[in-house]
Amino acid sequence: xxxxxxxxxxxxxxxxxxxxxxxxxxxxxxxxxxxxxxxxxxxxxxxxxxxxxxxxxxxxxxxxxxxxxxxxxxxxxxxxxxxxxxxxxxxxxxxxxxxxxxxxxxxxxxxxxxxxxxxxxxxxxxxxxxxxxxxxxxxxxxxxxxxxxxxxxxxxxxxxxxxxxxxxxxxxx
Numbered sequence: 001x002x003x004x005x006x007x008x009x010x011x012x013x014x015x016x017x018x019x020x021x022x023x024x025x026x027x028x029x030x031x032x033x034x035x036x037x038x039x040x041x042x043x044x045x046x047x048x049x050x051x052x053x054x055x056x057x058x059x060x061x062x063x064x065x066x067x068x069x070x071x072x073x074x075x076x077x078x079x080x081x082x083x084x085x086x087x088x089x090x091x092x093x094x095x096x097x098x099x100x101x102x103x104x105x106x107x108x109x110x111x112x113x114x115x116x117x118x119x120x121x122x123x124x125x126x127x128x129x130x131x132x133x134x135x136x137x138x139x140x141x142x143x144x145x146x147x148x149x150x151x152x153x154x155x156x157x158x159x160x161x162x163x164x165x166x167x168x169x170x171x172x173x
Contacts, residue, residue: 001115004071005101007079008057017042024048053084072115073108075101 018040027044030037038044046054077100082089109116 002071
């Protein structure tokens, strides 16, 4: 199962009407002094941090976002408005991610795909294994006995048991 989480904002096109040269110091000074006059048309060029952030996601964009196309589940949390280095917003972003991912994962798990059926079977087996351990514990098994029981239940055939006790289910050609 491939889960793709696109944790990058959707970038708007960048205006290039400021020419081939950008005088970053002059633009920063004009911004600092809150002077709106510019020698070029359109919005200010992006800051260095925004350019670097865009460069990180450029290879995927150049491939047409193929990384997302190969995934079983694509999760796109709405994180527009957050900067790459806004570490103080970590908890808020974590909650946004959780609130976005949970319904999508639940919907996928309820689906009819072979992978979803397999994951449901694993979850069910895990739940029944926990129930078996809870029952064994109520019978008074020691923690050492429970640990050994877990090892035996999870061991591949032949690792803890006598190989003669294992039945071969595969045929040789």
